[in-house]
Amino acid sequence: MKITRVEAIPFAIPYRKPLRFASGEVHTAEHVLVRVSTDDGVVGVAEAPPRPFTYGETQAGIVAVVDTIFAPQIVGLSLLERETAHARLARTVGNPAAKSAIDMAVWDALGRTLGVPVTQLLGGYTDRMRVSHMLGFDEPAAMVAEAERMRDTYGITTFKVKVGRRPVSLDTAVVRALRDGLGDAVDLYVDGNRGWTAAESARAMREMADLGLLFAEELCPADDVLARRWLVSRLDVPFIADESAVTPADVTREVLGGSATAISIKTARTGFTRSQRTQHLAEGLGLEVVMGNQIDGQLGSLCTVAFGASAQLTSRRPGELSNFLDMSDDLLAEPLCITDGELTIRPGAGLGAEIDPDKLERYRRDR
Template structure:
């Protein structure tokens, strides 16, 4: 047994309320009902990562993540050396689905490897730069409220890129919001929209036509990928990159969406593809010549640290602002030192591993399994 032999895995459910609920076409999040995954080694190292369940998107629940990690993955992974990442992944992928649970195990292993080798994960992954520009995600509200929130975020944190949740009916509700944001924020702010599959293809096309003069830079998952012909028709006529998100959760799905004409860009979320599979998705996107966006799974600060660690490591993922700020809506977090957005940017942590530390007192306060 080496010092990097995996000896134990924990899955700790916790709950932290949001100051403001995030509402969107496929659901609403008012609490961070997440699972902290910790992987322990014989040498005393512990790697940590966060698993945010999104039952309305991937079918995972908080209790389901705890169960699959403890009852299935632990038995498959304990006894492996943490450097045997390919073997670890082969065992995890015997189980169908469970993307957030698998991703948390993967990233926790990367975390402890970085600690063992004395290097931040972002450098192990590529080390392209040390920070990313930040995009802030705006959930459903009135035009006035959303414009006020965007102004406050811009003025406080220097963020000038906003992802606007759309997908309501009638579509004019969201058209009015996007226009209000453009009129309030001016031309120097980047706006793009995300429908979370809320509209039909024809509704999406009508909304895009009404917003043609607003200067959108991306359109994401406006309608379901299962609407095969309608989706292809919509994407073919879309004047901006059409981002596959929930429809492209694996490399195979990315291939299907891009080659099938159902998307022209890809969202990468480390919360659902970890670091290892995210590298595969990024390489696939590069090979096919499409843009990528570092997406947000409504992550807390630990999840956001993982996103910026991956995003800052590669040139294509820093080309666009990453969705790195929605932890600002949480009433508290688990980290000993909070992440700080300044000048519209978030720096990747520089300590070995993912580079952040969970506060044991906060974990004790918010965990719900004791």
Template sequence: MKITRVEAIPFAIPYRKPLKFASGEVHVAEHVLVRVHADNGVVGVAEAPPRPFTYGETQAGIIAVIDSLFAPQIVGLSLLERETVHARLARTVGNPTAKSAIDMAVWDALGRSLDVSVTELLGGYTDRMRVSHMLGFDEPSAMVAEAEKMRDTHGISTFKVKVGRRPVSLDTAVVRALREHFGDGVDLYIDGNRGWTAAESARAMREMADLDLLFAEELCPADDVLGRRWLVGQIGVPFIADESAVTPADVTREVLGGSATAISIKTARTGFTRSQRTHHLAEGLGLEVVMGNQIDGQLGSLCTVAFGSAYELTSRRPGELSNFLDMSDDLLTEPLRITGGELTVRPGAGLGAEIDPEKLRRYRQDH
């Protein structure tokens, strides 16, 4: 079960509508399909979604670092040597999405080789997760309509509302409109992507104090150390560290420093190996955990539900697993389906994902 080859294939699939939030907007999913080949004929797959405005990675950069640095370092290793793979990739600073896609493709290849699902390899707690849906910037009526469609079509009843615009009242009005329309029939939480100041965040939370929010995520920059601590100390809901707490060391710093009381785990940026470390740390610290979304396609969402289902802590809350619905198409032979507000792990070995060769030919960017 030795690694013989690593492929990084660029592809691009348009979104049905732009996804807008405080740190940028996305019109096309310009992602990278990563394939890890082994000498037993097995091929593991994963998806790398670059987010240049958050992590500094681009599609071209992911391909370059995999081809020139990462692939030569892991070819020849066994699929069982996951810690060695992790250590060799860690020699290079940054590039979290490129590293994570390789890591997850290795886990997929291992599961396929052993005829065991990745979820079972990781922990096997359950085979499904409840789903939360992310609502991007729009007018209140449009966001209410989208939430209603998600509830009626897919059974989703938890919504993450993107905030962080100025004036603050633009977003507090949206959240209020959602609560007034749905009443207690849905759960709501907000994500500012660091768009507000600490003072603006405090004002917004006061205006929404009666709306029964589950969480508040990254409302203001973590670099404003004193402001962030001041804010977290006064709001009445768990404060999620997302892009400010990517590594276990980041989590430790943010939580012990009083800048967060919950975390988001995104397999797209920490793979399965580092996500395990973060999960165990969060469990030890008694933190709330939400499985986040890096605007993943179907393959990335499959990775998220595979990891989130593996543990009691990560399956306790709905995971952000629905943004692939905003894409006009995808690469999987059998599309994912959210039913009754849940997404299930694919049956079969590894991730249970099969890439449609015709769709890959249609959307790949290197031919």
């Protein structure tokens, strides 16, 4: 079970339409496929989606750091020496998506070696999660139409609405249109990606007070420490820390400092090892948890549902598991399928993911 090779393969797949939000927009999934091979001939896989406007990583940067720094540090380790691998990767500052993809590929390889699903290795609570869908910036009618399509086609009834534009009335009008168009049978929550000030956020939440929102996420920057605490203390819905709470230490600081009352766990930036630590911390602190999405492809979404389904706390709320539907294609040999608003884990060992070699050859960027 010794690791003999770690590969980072860049690929690019266009989105059907741009995804727009307060911190940037995305036209193409410029991701990295990470493969971890062992001396037994097992290959574990995971996906690294860089988000340069949030974490500073780029596709080229992920490939470089995996090839030149991370791979030499973990080649030769056993798949069971995950804590050693984690400690070695942690010596390098930043690079969350690169580290996480290696971590998840190691877990996948371990599951394949043992003949056990990763979800079972992580806890085995259930085999599925309810799905929420992220709605990016657009005109109200277009966003309502997209939500209706997701509801009618896939059975999705929870929607995360991107906000953070100025004036705030642009976004409050969208959320109101969604509530009016979809009725009370759907759940809505908002994510500002730090686009508003605390005062703008407070005004927007007052304007939407009658809409029955589930959560508010990262409406204003966490660096505006006093203003953020002021805002969170005045809200009557849980305030989710997302990009401001990547590590367990971040979660502790934001929650105990009064800057958040819930958290988003994204396996794309914390892998399985650190995500599990964060989950246990959230359980101890009594926090709400939402499984988030880093605009993952199907492999990344499979990692999210594998982790989210493994524990009661992380499977309680719908997970953000559907944005692969916005991609024009994907790498998996057997596409994921959302049915009746749920996504199930793949049967079989590890993550149950098989990469289509022809599609990888078509979309990879290192040829």
